[in-house]
Amino acid sequence: MHPTIRLIEPNDDPFLAAIIRQNLADHQLDLPGTAYFDPELAHLSAFYNTQPHGNYFTIVNGTGTVLGGGGYAPYDESKKIAELQKFYLSPLAKGLGLSYRLLQKIESSAKETGYQQLYLETHHALSVALHVYKKAGYQEIDGPLQTVQHTTMDRFFVKRL
Numbered sequence: 001m002h003p004t005i006r007l008i009e010p011n012d013d014p015f016l017a018a019i020i021r022q023n024l025a026d027h028q029l030d031l032p033g034t035a036y037f038d039p040e041l042a043h044l045s046a047f048y049n050t051q052p053h054g055n056y057f058t059i060v061n062g063t064g065t066v067l068g069g070g071g072y073a074p075y076d077e078s079k080k081i082a083e084l085q086k087f088y089l090s091p092l093a094k095g096l097g098l099s100y101r102l103l104q105k106i107e108s109s110a111k112e113t114g115y116q117q118l119y120l121e122t123h124h125a126l127s128v129a130l131h132v133y134k135k136a137g138y139q140e141i142d143g144p145l146q147t148v149q150h151t152t153m154d155r156f157f158v159k160r161l
Contacts, residue, residue, distance in 0.1 A: 003067055003098060005105050008056040010045045015066035016058065016086070017041045023088045027125040033152035034123075035086055044069075044086065053077065055109050059089070059098055067093035070102050072110045075119050076145065081158075082110045084120040087129070099132045111161040118161060119145055121153035133157050 008016070024036045031037075040047035048056035048071055056071030068089030075083035084106060089099055110118055121144065122129055134140070138157035145158070 003059050003061045003093070003096070005057050005059050005102060008045045008048055008058050008069060008071070012058045012066050012069070013043055013045050016044055016069050016088075019066070019068055019090045020086055020088045022090075023126075027123070029123055029125060029152065031152055038086075041086075044071075048073070053113055053115075054082065055106075055113075056086070057102060057105050057109075059093060059102055061092075065092070066090070067098065068102070070106055072106055072115070072118060080114060080116040081119050081145065082113070082115040082117070084118050087120075094128070100136060103132070103136050107159070107161055116161055117158055119158045120156070122155045122157070123153050124155055130155065 020041060021030065021036055024030050024034055029036065035041060044056055048054055051073050054071060054073035056069060058069040059067040061067055070087030071085050072082040073085055075081045107118060120133065120138065122133070138159045141156050141158055144156050
């Protein structure tokens with residue numbers, strides 16, 4: 001059975017937090033100023049389920065194992081810009097093209113919600129993520145669109161939906 005993408009559920013929370021933290025630690029980014037220390041990380045489902053203009057999607061395999069996830073939330077609603085957030089996959093999911101499927105799901109949902117652009121912040125050490133974003137049509141910009149929440153992030157991208 002192929003992996004499926006669905007809306008986040010409360011049971012996904014500990015698995016997603018572990019995947020995100022492990023990815024960041026693997027790249028020496030388990031630092032203040034990254035998602036590693038976000039207060040909502042342990043309860044992503046509660047956080048995203050209270051976002052009236054955002055969603056978070058989880059990838060699960062045929063046995064229900066969480067393989068990763070990603071979502072979006074309002075960034076600058078007056079300009080119809082959402083932020084791509086907490087987009088991480090476990091090592092079990094890498095190399096299967098799931099990041100592109102997940103991005104398409106997030107982009108489609110954001111567009112249906114009324115957003116015209118997706119913005120993201122990442123780090124130069126996340127080379128695979130940089131490759132995925134560029135291949136998926138994200139354009140690198142010189143700096144953040146607004147004040148950066150995750151001050152360690154040093155690469156910024158935007159994509160018109």
